[in-house]
Amino acid sequence: MIPESISVEEKLQERIKELSCLYQVSSAIREFEGSYEATLESIVKILKNAWRFPELATVEIQCESYHLSSNPIPKEGYSQKSIIKISENEIGFIKVHYPASDLSKAHFLVEEQRLLDKIADEIALFFERQNIKIQEEHLKQTAARNDRLAILGEITAGIAHELNTPLGNILGFAEFIEEKTAEKQTKRDAQKILNSAIYSREVVKKLMFFSCDMPQDIKKIKVKPIITQALSLLKPNFKKANIRFKFNIQDPALKAQVDPIQLTQVFFNxxxxxxxxSPENSKIVISINNNETHYTIEIADEGKGIAPEVKDKIFEPFYTTKPLGEGSGLGLSVVHGIIKSHKGEISIADNIPKGTIFKIKLPLNF
Known part of the structure; x- marks a missing residue:
């Protein structure tokens, strides 16, 4: 059996090992290059060599989603443990194990427990600093994006106003030509002009929605009629695509403060x-639920889903995954803008086993 007592010389050697351990752990953290796992692996190796019996010690670290150990953990043994905390919130622990077959609890030193506590604090500070850096970077990106969107909003509002008058003239003259001419080719050409002008007017309308230049008409009304009327108008679209839909609402009498035209625009988009x-013969499910303060609208399809790298971009103006000419890239940014103007939130989730769910959360009153 290995003796529990420790000589003065051994104590001095242990203190030197502990100081060296602290320095090496600080260096490993300072040299962090983006891999949490690599840094924690370094700390595991450093800690193992700092203990009184390194050849028998097993170091285990669990922190957030990471779990590492220097060796297989003994089935029967003794351990020292220190909790890793950030602002009183436990995010993990460090343990040093000794096998019961060779050592006892008494073989751990009080100084080793203090060292373990210091290392736990170092790891906690490391993770806290990294989390703060990530949050700061996210805030910078959000601020920069908001600045770009604000500038873009001003530009698009100006463009929309400038285009409205000539588009109105084009529509008016094209209708006049179509009505007055007897030539079939001229009628067909006038109709093409009309269709293009109407499409352009819709783009202008989306630009105005995006730039928040469309006046709101907020009123306390029932939500169900807005959705059922929109679904009725969309029935030809469902039929043409050979897709079914199902509409569920928790409270048919649900009332909320909303701009009915803008909510219809969101739902349509x-x-x-x-x-x-969505593929043919699939189903789209629309669900509305509510509690005392909010209501949610969920639109779930059975399509191919949205790739993770795309999810952060789809609400950006002019971003589209559709082929050239099939989308302006404004539809979802308009949706996002309207929801924000209603003090709401919109998010995306995967529809298991396949497809996408758009989730809208809106206040009943604002």
Whole structure:
């Protein structure tokens, strides 16, 4: 059996090992290059060599989603443990194990427990600093994006106003030509002009929605009629795509403060999007639920889903995954803008086993 007592010389050697351990751990953290796992692996190796019996010690670290150990953990043994905390929130622990077959609890030193506590604090500070850096970077990106969107909003509002008058003239003259001419080719050409002008007017309308230049008409009304009327108008789209839909609402009498035209625009954009990406013979489910303060609208399709790298971009203006000429890239940014103006939130989730769910959360009153 290995003796529990320790000589003065051994004590001095242990202190030197502990100081060396602290220095090496600080260096490993300072040299962090983006891999948490690599840094924790270094700390595991450093700690193992700092203990009184390194050849028998097993170091285990669990921190957030990471779990590492220097060796297989003994089935029967003794351990020292220190909790890793950030602002009183436990995020993990460090343990040093000794096998019961060779050592006892008494073979651990009080100084080793203090060292373990210091290392736990070092790891906690390391993770806290990294989390703060990530949050700061996210805030910088958000601020920069908001600045770009604000500038873009001003530009698009100006463009929309400038285009409205000539588009109105084009529509008016094209209708006049179509009505007055007897030539079939001229009528067909006038109709093409009309169709293009109407499409352009819709783009202008989306630009105005995006730039928040469309006046709101907020009123306390029932939500169900807005959705059922929109679904009725969309029935030809469902039929043409050979797609079914199901509408569920928790409270048919639900009332909320909303701009009915803007909510219809949101619903149209999301459902038309869902139809576009859904395969034939699939189903789109629309669900509305509520509690005392909020209501949610969920639109779930059975399409191919949205790639993770795309999810962060789809609400950006002019971003589209559709082929050239099939989308302006404004539909979802318009949706996002309207939801924000209603003090709401919109998010995306995977529809298991396949497809996408757009989730809208809106206050009943604001």
């Amino acid at each position: 999301l459902v038309i999007n869902a139809i576009y990406y």
